[in-house]
Amino acid sequence: MILTSVEVAYRMTGLLLSAVAMEEIFEPRGMNRTQDRTDGWVGGRADTWRGHWQENPASRAGADARRMVDDETYAADVAKTIRDRDASDALAGDAPLASKNLSLEPLSPGIGVIIHGIDLASPTEAEVADVWNLLMERKVVFFRDQGHITRDQHIQFGKCFAKVGLAFGRQQALTAGNNSPNDHPEILKLYADEPRPFAASNWHSDVTWSNRPPLGSILLSRKSPPVGGDTVFVDAFALWDSLSPVLKEFFEGRRANHGRAGKNEVTHPICRTHPVTGRHALYINPTFTNSICDMGTAESSQLLAQLYAKMYSTPEHACRFRWFDGSVAMWDNRSCQHYAVGDFWPHERKMERVTLLEPKAADEVPFWLDAEGNRHHGEVLTSEAEISTPLGMS
Numbered sequence: 001m002i003l004t005s006v007e008v009a010y011r012m013t014g015l016l017l018s019a020v021a022m023e024e025i026f027e028p029r030g031m032n033r034t035q036d037r038t039d040g041w042v043g044g045r046a047d048t049w050r051g052h053w054q055e056n057p058a059s060r061a062g063a064d065a066r067r068m069v070d071d072e073t074y075a076a077d078v079a080k081t082i083r084d085r086d087a088s089d090a091l092a093g094d095a096p097l098a099s100k101n102l103s104l105e106p107l108s109p110g111i112g113v114i115i116h117g118i119d120l121a122s123p124t125e126a127e128v129a130d131v132w133n134l135l136m137e138r139k140v141v142f143f144r145d146q147g148h149i150t151r152d153q154h155i156q157f158g159k160c161f162a163k164v165g166l167a168f169g170r171q172q173a174l175t176a177g178n179n180s181p182n183d184h185p186e187i188l189k190l191y192a193d194e195p196r197p198f199a200a201s202n203w204h205s206d207v208t209w210s211n212r213p214p215l216g217s218i219l220l221s222r223k224s225p226p227v228g229g230d231t232v233f234v235d236a237f238a239l240w241d242s243l244s245p246v247l248k249e250f251f252e253g254r255r256a257n258h259g260r261a262g263k264n265e266v267t268h269p270i271c272r273t274h275p276v277t278g279r280h281a282l283y284i285n286p287t288f289t290n291s292i293c294d295m296g297t298a299e300s301s302q303l304l305a306q307l308y309a310k311m312y313s314t315p316e317h318a319c320r321f322r323w324f325d326g327s328v329a330m331w332d333n334r335s336c337q338h339y340a341v342g343d344f345w346p347h348e349r350k351m352e353r354v355t356l357l358e359p360k361a362a363d364e365v366p367f368w369l370d371a372e373g374n375r376h377h378g379e380v381l382t383s384e385a386e387i388s389t390p391l392g393m394s
């Protein structure tokens with residue numbers, strides 16, 4: 001029997017996991033090996049190595065961080081690319097802004113930008129094109145002073161980019177307690193106050209428990225707390241790019257189990273290919289991902305814990321957005337994850353969300369694209385009817 005490189009990597013890794021400490025799987029990052037510590041945080045960072053400072057710039061430029069560490073000429077070329085891009089007024093890759101009235105305020109070098117000068121109630125075609133290009137490049141975009149838009153205009157703005165789904169995309173509700181206005185089933189109300197504390201204070205990409213998770217979301221603040229309640233976003237492309245070569249090879253073609261309340265409902269590729277940009281995202285999260293397929297329970301839990309330590313403790317890959325009344329966030333679930341900071345109680349917070357579906361049916365199910373151009377999808381482990389049934393109502 002001839003094994004693929006992924007199968008060989010898995011079998012070799014399975015042997016390693018049974019014989020050595022978990023951090024060994026992150027080879028060739030060797031800084032932990034030189035210390036008498038096994039916590040994985042030598043140097044004050046999870047999974048540290050001497051190229052840490054090049055990881056995020058390399059991801060932004062589509063470069064090889066390891067080569068940047070060892071090849072000064074190559075690193076200088078990458079530096080020029082980044083300087084030229086950062087000096088541009090566009091911040092949308094190689095595409096200049098079509099709308100001269102827009103101005104941009106980046107929240108970090110790689111993810112997140114506030115777009116000023118647009119009215120979401122009546123965007124022009126050029127502004128819509130610019131917003132889309134910026135979303136593809138920056139993974140999440142933000143707007144200020146949009147509290148005047150109606151629910152119908154909120155939904156209509158979403159339709160400028162994609163189909164608008166139900167409150168959870170193809171699904172109406174996550175649990176029996178989810179709340180949408182009767183006359184606007186496309187709107188998800190996320191309200192919180194002193195007697196009803198709530199925030200999605202967990203790292204996640206929306207609705208990965210579905211076999212057809214939504215493209216993204218547009219979240220509008222109807223009322224913000226006077227302080228607190230920020231949302232943090234992390235770049236899933238950079239999370240993938242910063243993995244060691246050993247882990248990348250191990251995860252390509254491998255799937256993970258996702259579901260609500262610890263139940264396995266679907267599997268998705270761990271390495272997800274973005275249908276528009278072609279980039280790879282690390283598509284696991286501690287809210288809905290239960291385990292790595294074809295691994296023992298203990299080994300899967302250990303590896304996921306180590307990955308999460310790296311994923312969510314690297315500020316270089318993240319941005320943080322402060323909400324005011326009328327602020328809007330629009331994010332791409334295929335390229336980022338988010339965490340709503342739950343520090344604003346007892347203040348009131350009223351958020352309303354519109355969910356976007358994939359424009360092309362062929363792209364709706366997450367996939368990994370192999371070197372030969374073949375798409376590899378996950379599978380449904382239950383039924384679409386059960387996936388569409390809110391928790392507590394079965």
